[in-house]
Amino acid sequence: MAAVQTVLSALEVFSRAPDKAALDQANTWLQDFQHSRDAWSTCNVLLLSPDVPPAAKLFAAQTFRAKVIYDLHEMDPADIFRLRDTLVTALETYHAGPRTIMVQLCLAISGLALQLPAWEDPVQNMIDSFGRNPVTVPALLQFLTILPEELCTNTKIPVTDDEYKERASNLLTSKASTVVDLLSMYLQASGVTGAIQAQIFACLSSWLAAGEVTAMSLVDSPLAGFAFEALSSEELFDSAVNVICDLIHETQEVEENMPMIELLVPRVIALRPKLTEYKEDPDKIRGLARIFTEAGETYRSLLLHHPETFFPIVEAIGDCTAYPDLDIVPITFHFWMRLAQNIGKKPSVPPPFLDAYKALMGVIIQHLHFPKDLSTLTGQEAENFRSFRHVMGDTLKDCCYVLGADTCLLATYDMITIALARGSNAISWQEIEAPLFSMRSMGAEVDPTDDKAVPKIMDLIPSLPAHPRVRYAALLIISRYTQWINRHPDYIPYQLQYISAGFEDADTEVNAAAGQALKYLCEDCKQHLVDFLPQLHQFIGTVGPKLVQDDRLMVYEAIAHVISAMPMEQAAQSLRTFSSDILSQVRAVAAKPTPATKEELQSVCNALESLEVMLGVIQTFGEELPAACQNSAQEGWSFFDPFIVKYGSDYAICERTTRVLRLALTFYGRTVQSILPFVLKRMSAAFAATGFSSYLWIIGKIIGRFGNEENATLRAAFREALEQCSNKLVQLLQEKTPASIPDVLEDYLHMLLQMLDYxxxxxxxxxxxxxxxxxxxxxxxxxxxDIIFAALDLIRGIVTHDCLTPSSSPPPKFPIYAAAIKPIVQKEGPELTGYLLSGMMGDFPEESASTVVTIFRQLAILWQQELLSWLPVILQQLPSTAVPDQAKAQFLADMNNAVQSAEYDRVKRAILSLHRASRKARDRRRAAAFEAA
Structure with a gap:
């Protein structure tokens, strides 16, 4: 009783909602209690005592379920049967609920039945115990519903594959017909309630999903027919929909299931009038849409081979797609996609299917219309609708696949021209925008050589209304059709004019669309745009300052694409022209006698980001730089160096300058070497002054790019940078925890990895x-x-370095390296071992296991006695809740055996075995949801 009271006290903590520490303490105690042998008897008392609070009873039921999964080996065989009787008695006690306790008890009984072959016929025993009394039938149905779900999905139950196959056959396969007969009997019993009928359907779905009840086994059963009849019941509608969908799904092997299909399909088709009957009830329409769509997807091959019989299913799905509730419409999309794929493999398309996809295209475009009053959409609703339009756009691509892109485009073109013919006062912008959006969605399917539809669309764009939403949609069409424009360059001047007008629009989204259109036009048509570069230079000089930064970046990216298409000398001169404009801003701010304002620094950051975008596109001109670039590395650094000295303590400036410098390393290649010592000196000094990780990042990139160079001055700069940055890191770690400076730690470790390699x-x-x-x-x-992987990679690289492997003729510096590594590992070994083990048992990612194994294997080879002396202390420090004591003892024995026998491959097995034991304990604790109690 003392244990019972302690459990009750721990659970009471959750009802009082105290501070987090008290909750964590109570949760930990309850989890530890669940591991104990006393939990069996204590939970028995809790479960069957009438005065115990409901939360305690649920906890007891949860504990029984957990212990059946993890701790059944603790019990003698005779005690296991007493446990079975306890659980069955408890289920009888709670046959009327609460349902949460019933579910846990049924899960426990199911897990026990799987592990107890001596229990010869659990299903029949449960039917005998609960199936004859109408009062206890709900408990039986709950058990029969849970049994196949638990056996098919709970992989934690400790049985072998062979044991599982044999036992599952006894528990499920051999009992399928018994269960079907039982459900049929209950369904037709006098006085059966709607609640029982819903349970019958849920149970049938469970056995269907498990594959134990086949569709053909129900041909002569009343269950399928009653499921369709139950669609008329408010109480049973959802359950009936689930059963019908599951039943249709289980007839996928159409030839084997034709008798059932012949029963199902007429009933499914007969449901179509209900779409009209229930048109005011979205929940009912959703259920019907699920049935029609399941039938359509399952019987696709029959639809195409026997349209005279099955095409009404396609029509019904079309009705569901046309329904105005956009939460229901996407239920049908997967069907239309898969059907289009099937149709595309046929030499010709039957006319009914062509008509279906023509209708589908019109329906989707209608759904694309924005509301007449946009204020009716809240912020999130508007965002959701915008996202959903792109999903609908994918279905329009399916229409293109069946009907042909030119046919679809001409149809949407006709929609716009018919609307425009009515006059601007008689149409809404939505009537124009929705077909335009569809043209954009279908653009991916357009043949760049098309000469039927796309020319008409391109000619139409200049005449469209100037409404911002229409202009936005038209600009994005240009973005999507740039490959076509590349083959028809005569359209480029007109498109540039339209894009330029988009930058002048007061609507920021139109500006953004213009930037995107210009970017893709220049990327795909760059050869044709070389002569327009002076015009673009003038444009960025006049319009650029008015644009927001994101739009300005797209313009610079567009310009860079054009430059990349030029002959090298001309390209170099053009890049110099644009970059000089940017760097002059850097020099002007650096030369100011007074500190720059926040706005001035932001302007420089924006300019550097524009330069970064250009260099990112152009990358490099190759090993031999054009004459226009020969001295520009030194010139560029003369701009950057004083600027960093003056403003490098501004985080945004740090980020932008280092990112540009990174791209400059690629652009200039080996010609940048002469200034690298100065760059390294400035970067390490800036890190020492600020602690900003990006300075470490760029040092690492320089070492990675030029670490193999034998330049003595450069290597001296590497050494100075390493030592200055390390001194700063020591200072930071004295002031802050590693977790508070993750970016610094990560970039420092990556710099070290480059040092280790080069x-x-x-x-x-x-x-x-x-x-x-x-x-x-x-x-x-x-x-x-990322930090854990970097740290592990560095440690592995150190302890496995070739200098530690005996050799008859080692390189001259190897003894020096070994003399540095050995005392460090000797000194830090206990801490290293502790972090590796606690990480493997805790927060290390699963993919790190191989690296940890490699490190331990090397420690076992080179630091044998030290490792064996470190491990007992480390293992003692690991909490038993994380790693069971038995697993610790086994690990220590395995490691001793591996070292003493010099069979170092056994180190891997030892570590992975310990890891599995830890993961099992961790999974068990996660599964114990005491907060819900």
Whole structure:
């Protein structure tokens, strides 16, 4: 009784809603209690005591379910049968609910039945115990519903594959006909309630989904027929829909299930009038749409081969697609896509299907219309509708696949021209915008050589109304059709005029669409736009300052695409022209005698971002730079250096300058080497002054790009940068936790990885090497996947370095490297081992296991006795809730055996075994949802 009272006290904490610490403490205690042997008897008392609070009874039922899965091995065989009787008695006690307790008990009984072959016929026993009394039938139906679900989905129940196959056959397969007969009997029993009928349907769905009840086994059963009749019942409608859909789904092998299909299809087709009957009830329409769509997808081949019989299903799905509720419409989309794929494989398309997709296209375009009053949509509703329009656009592509893109485009073109013919005062912008949007969606299906539909659309664009939404849609059409325009360059001047007008529009979305259109036009038509570059230069000079930054970036990206199409010398001169405009802003701000304003610095950041975009497109001119670029690296650095000195402590400036410098490394290649020592000096000084991680990031990129160079001045700069940055990191870690500076730690570790690969002669002998190793250990404590991988990669690279492998003729510097590595690992080994094990049992990503194994294997080879002396202390520190004591003892024994036998491949098995034991314990604790109690 003391244990019972302790459990009740712990559970009471949740009802009082105290602070988080108290909740966590109670939750941890309850989870630990659930692991104990005492939990069996204590929960028995809790479950069957009438005065215990409901939360405690639910906890007891949850505990029984968990212990059946994880701890059944603790019990003697005789006790297991007593446990079975306890659970069955408890289910009898709670046959009327609460349902949550019933469910947990049924789950426990199901798991027990799977693991207890000596229980010869659990299903029949449960039918005998609960099936003869109408009062307890709901409990039986609950068990029969849960049994196949639990057996088919719970992979944590500890049985072998062979045991599972044999037992599942006894529990499910051999009992399928019994269950069908039982459900049929209950369905037709006098006085059966709607609630029982709903349970019958749920149970049937469960056995169908498990594949234990086949569709053909129901041909002579009243169950299928009654499911269709139940669609007229408010109470049973949803359950009936589920059963019908499951039944249709189980007839996918059409030849084997034709007798059932012949029963189902006429009943499905006969439902079509209900779409009219229930048109004011979206929930009913949703259910009917599910049935029609399931039938359409399952019987696609029959639809195409026997349209005279099955085409009414297509018509019914078309009715569902036309329904005005846009939450229901997408239920049908997958059907239209798959049917289009099937039709596309046929040499000809039957006329009814052509008509269906023509109607579908009109329906979708109608759905695309924005409301007449946009204020009727809230912010989230408007966003959802915009997103859904793109989903509908995919269905328009299906129409193109069946009807042909030119046919679809001409149909939408006709919609617009007919509307325009009525006069601007007689039409709404929505009538123009929706077909335009559809043209954009269908653009991906357009043949760039088309000469029927696309020329008409291109000629139509200049005459469209000037409404912002129409202009926006038209500009995005230009974006989508730029490959066609590339083959028809005569249209380029007109498109440029239309795009330029879009930049002048007061609507910011129109500006953005103009930027996108210009970007794609220049990307796909760059050869044709070379002569327009002076016009673009003038444009960016006059209109550019008025644009928001995102739109300005698209213009610069467009310009860069045109430059990339020029002959090299001309391209270099053009790039110099545009970049000089940008760098002059940098120089002007750096030269100001007074501090720059916030607005001036933002303007420079925007300009540098524009330069970054251009360099990102152009990348490089190759190893031999054109004459116009020969000295521009030095010139560019003369702009940057004083600017960074003055404003490098501004985070935004740091980000922008380092990103541009990164692209400059690629652009200039080896010609940049002469200024790299100065760049490294400035970057390391800037990191020491600010602690901004981007300065570390660019140093790492420089080392990665030029680390193999034998330039003595450059390598001296590497050493100076490593030591200065390491000193700053030590200072930061004295002031802050590793978790509070994840960006700094990650970029420092990546810099070290470059050092390890390209400059070990600098890394290992450096006094900063000890800082580097400690930084890797700190990285193992940060719950951040990229940092953990970087730290593990660095440690693996160190402990597996070739200098530690005996060799008859090692390179001259290897003894120096080894002399640096060995004492560091010797000193930091206990902490390293602790972090590796606690991480593997805790927050390390699953993919890190192989790296951890490699590190442990190397420790076992090179630091044998040390490792065996570290492990007992480390394992003792790991909480038993994370790793069971038995698993710890086994791991220690396995590691000892691996080391002493020199069979180091056994290290992997030992670690993975410990990891599995830990994961199993962790999964169990996660599954214990005590907060719900």
């Amino acid at each position: 400059a070990p002669d600098i890394l290992f002998p450096s006094p900063a090497f000890s800082v580097a190793f400690r930084a890797a250990l700190a990285g193992l404590t940060v719950v951040h996947t």
